Amino acid sequence: MKKYIAFFYFLAAVLVFIPSTAAQEEAKSLRTQSLNGSTGLYSIPSGHIGWTDTNLGLDFGYRAIINEDGNAHIPAITASLFKWVEISGAFDIQPDFKYEENKKNSDLLLGMKIRLPTNTESSPNPAISLGGNIQFLNLVNDEYHYKAFQPYAAITYSGSFFKMKAETTLVFGKTFYNGEPDNNSNIDFGMGFDLILFPDVFKDVVHWIIDFANFNYSDNSWPNYSHYHSSSAWYRGIINSGFRIDLSTLPPLNKFKFAIDLVFNDLFDSGNRSFIIGGVFGIPAM
DSSP states (O other): OHHHHHHHHHHHHHGGGGGGGSOSSOOOOOOOBOTTSSBBSSSSBOSOOSOSSSSEEEEEEEEEEEETTEEEEEEEEEEEETTTEEEEEEEEBOOOOSSSSSOOOOEEEEEEEEEOSOOBTTBOOOEEEEEEEEEEETTTOTTTOEEEEEEEEEEEEEEEETTEEEEEEEEEEOOEEESSSOOOOOOEEEEEEEEEOOHHHHTTOEEEEEEEESSOSSTTOSSOSSSSSOSTHHHHOEEEEEEEEEGGGSGGGTTSEEEEEEEEESTTSTTTOEEEEEEEEEEEOO
C-alpha cells in the first residue's frame, strides 16, 4: 500500500499546476457517481441527480478497489432523465473468494432515484431525492446468491466553509434481504462532506470528499471475508476520504463531465484499508 499512498500524494502535488489552464468562470457543482453508480460521494448517494440542465445525460464510470487481498473492478453507467429521474447500474467484479470452495463473488447493482421539487430559483437548497437500489449479490454463484434492497432518502445542502464552497449530505435508509442474511431492525445512516478545496489556488478543480456510513456501496462490498455482508461497514462503519478532480472546469471539457477519483477507502479498519482509483465521463445527450 505504501507505493499507492506515495502516488496519491505525488498526484495531488502535481494538481497545483492545473489551475493555470482552468476556466476562470465559476465551475458548476460536480454531480458524479458514487461507487455503485448512483450520483453521490463514495459510499453514499446524494440528493442530486447527475444532470439537471438536459433531458438526457449519460455518465460512464470505472473504479478499481486495490487491496492486498486482490483488486475489484466496478464499471458503471448512470442515466439522468428529464432533469428529475436517475437510473444506474454497476457491475462489481470481485476477486474469486479464497476462503471457500465455491469462489465466484461478483455482484450486479441497480439503482433508481427521483429528485423532489424542493429547489427554487432564489435558493438552490436543499436537494432532496428518494431512491432505492437492488443488489444481486454473488450473481453467478448459485450456492450463495442473495438479494439486498435498500430504499433511502438523501438530503444535500450547500454552503461554505472558510469561504470555500461546500456541500453536506445526509442519508437515511433501510436494507432488506431476500436470501441468506436475516432481516433486522437496523437503520442505514450516512453523512458526507464535499469541499471545493482552495478555489483561489485550484480554480474549482479539486474537491476534497469525506463520507461516513454504517453501510457501504453494496451489502457485500470489497474487500470482504465471506459471501454474506462481511465488510467492516457492518461492524464499525466505514469512512472514506480522498480527492475528486473535476476536469470539466477546463475549457475544452466544460460541456462534458470528466472527474477522477483518488480515494483512501475504509481508513480506520486494519485489513480492510484500500485505495480506490477511477474516473467518470459524462455527456449531455439531449
